[in-house]
Amino acid sequence: xxxxxxxxxxxxxxxxxxxxxxxxxxxxxxxxxxxxxxxxxxxxxxxxxxxxxxxxxxxxxxxxxxxxxxxxxxxxxxxxxxxxxxxxxxxxxxxxxxxxxxxxxxxxxxxxxxxxxxxxxxxxxxxxxxxxxxxxxxxxxxxxxxxxxxxxxxxxxxxxxxxxxxxxxxxxxxxxxxxxxxxxxxxxxxxxxxxxxxxxxxxxxxxxxxxxxxxxxxxxxxxxxxxxxxxxxxxxxxxxxxxxxxxxxxxxxxxxxxxxxxxxxxxxxxxxxxxxxxxxxxxxxxxxxxxxxxxxxx
Numbered sequence: 001x002x003x004x005x006x007x008x009x010x011x012x013x014x015x016x017x018x019x020x021x022x023x024x025x026x027x028x029x030x031x032x033x034x035x036x037x038x039x040x041x042x043x044x045x046x047x048x049x050x051x052x053x054x055x056x057x058x059x060x061x062x063x064x065x066x067x068x069x070x071x072x073x074x075x076x077x078x079x080x081x082x083x084x085x086x087x088x089x090x091x092x093x094x095x096x097x098x099x100x101x102x103x104x105x106x107x108x109x110x111x112x113x114x115x116x117x118x119x120x121x122x123x124x125x126x127x128x129x130x131x132x133x134x135x136x137x138x139x140x141x142x143x144x145x146x147x148x149x150x151x152x153x154x155x156x157x158x159x160x161x162x163x164x165x166x167x168x169x170x171x172x173x174x175x176x177x178x179x180x181x182x183x184x185x186x187x188x189x190x191x192x193x194x195x196x197x198x199x200x201x202x203x204x205x206x207x208x209x210x211x212x213x214x215x216x217x218x219x220x221x222x223x224x225x226x227x228x229x230x231x232x233x234x235x236x237x238x239x240x241x242x243x244x245x246x247x248x249x250x251x252x253x254x255x256x257x258x259x260x261x262x263x264x265x266x267x268x269x270x271x272x273x274x275x276x277x278x279x280x281x282x283x284x285x286x287x288x289x290x291x292x293x294x295x296x297x298x
Contacts, residue, residue, distance in 0.1 A: 011166075013163075013164070013165035013166055014163035014164060014165040014170060015034045015035075015036070015037070015163070015164050015165070016034070016036070016070055016071075016161070016162065016163065016164065017032050017033075017034050017071060017079055017083070017162055017163075017164035017169060018032070018033055018034070018036045018048070018068045018069060018070065018071075019031070019032060019068075019069040019070075019071055019079060019082065019098075019111050019114060020032070020033050020036075020048055020050075020056055020060075020066055020067070020068060020069075021066060021067035021069060021100070021108050021109045021110055021111060021117075022056045022059040022060050022063070022066045022067075022108055023059045023063070023087075023108065023109070024063070024107040024108065024109070025100065025102050025107070025109055028093060028100040028108075028109040029055065029056060029059055029087040029092065030069075030082050030087075030092050030093065030098065030100075030109070030111065031054065031055070031056045031082055031083060031087070031092075032079055032080070032082055032083030033048050033049070033050060033056075033083075034164045035048065035049035035050075035131065036048040036049070036068060039135070043137055043138075044137065044138040045123075045135065045136070045137055045138070046068065046118065046120060046136055046137075046138055047133050047134060047135050047136065048060075048066065048068065048133075048134050048136075049128070049131040049132065049133045049134075050131060050132060050134065051130060051131055051132075052132055054086075055086055055087045055088045056087070057132065059087075060122065060134055061125070063107065063108065064121060064122040065106040065107065065108045065119075065120060065121050065122060065136075066108050066120050066122070066134070066136070067103060067106070067108050067109065067110045067111075067117050067118060067119055067120065068117070068118040068120060069110060069111040069114035069116070069117045069118075070114050070115060070116045070117075070161055070162075071111075071113070071114055071161070071162050072113070072114070072115065072159050072160045072161055072162060073160045073161075073162055073171045074113070074160065075096075075098065075113050075114075076162055076169055077096075078096035078097065078098050078113075079162060079169070080169070081095065081096050082096060082098070098111055098112075098113055099111065099112035099113060100112075103117070103119045103140065103142070104119065104140050104142070105119050105121075105139045105140045106119045106120070106121060106139065106140075110142055114144075115143065115144040115147050115156060115159045115161075116141065116142070116143055116144070116154075116156070117141070117142040118138050118140075118141050118142075119138065119139050119140040119141070119142070120136035120137065120138055120139065121136055121137050121139055122134050122135070122136045123135050123136055123137055144159075147159055157172075157174070157175045160172070
């Protein structure tokens with residue numbers, strides 16, 4: 001693999017095209033900024049870098065607070081619009097249909113259509129060439145409850161968050177792992193119990209292995225055909241072909257005696273002679289052929 005060497009550039013992508021809320025609920029404003037991120041986790045510190053010419057720069061400098069809102073693909077057009085229009089000239093919320101909502105700890109508005117909104121208070125402003133960086137502390141996070149699962153965890157894969165890379169908007173792809181999954185120890189499957197098993201007959205005559213019933217031994221089960229466990233019949237031993245005593249079904253004594261006699265009589269040579277079959281014998285000739293031997297006279 002070969003790489004080309006370019007001049008320094010803003011190639012760290014993708015980034016969230018964050019909606020930056022500023023001003024207050026009387027005069028709310030919003031703009032799109034990709035130059036934002038996390039600086040520290042304890043305390044939670046973030047930043048946003050803005051050109052001094054932007055109206056948002058003026059409002060944050062005055063109020064020392066702002067919100068960072070994560071947009072979804074459903075408001076992609078509005079996200080782009082508030083990034084190219086100025087709040088000095090028009091009301092961006094009225095133009096795009098976005099909704100400004102009050103925050104819990106600051107006066108700047110949050111965006112109702114965004115699943116996550118972070119409330120930030122400015123700690124310091126640092127000028128860096130074309131942009132000024134507003135270093136801020138995150139004092140509260142507002143999360144849309146429809147993206148919180150039954151365990152109380154945030155599941156943003158369903159939200160369809162936007163990403164920004166080199167002038168283009170993208171939606172995030174599917175989840176492929178969690179932090180540390182590459183070194184996580186694989187869970188061992190529990191070994192099968194070393195106990196006797198029997199076959200349980202379910203409604204569809206399928207076969208399932210179950211544990212040995214309590215108080216029973218293998219020797220005892222061999223003498224049983226079935227038993228009841230939790231209201232379900234468990235088949236332990238069942239012959240493929242059940243033999244029935246036909247004599248019990250016979251009506252009278254004579255039929256039972258005839259049946260017993262036929263059952264005891266074996267196929268004999270005398271019964272064989274009583275048929276139409278007559279055996280033949282052959283004798284080998286000198287030329288290798290066979291000739292039929294004459295029948296013996298009785």
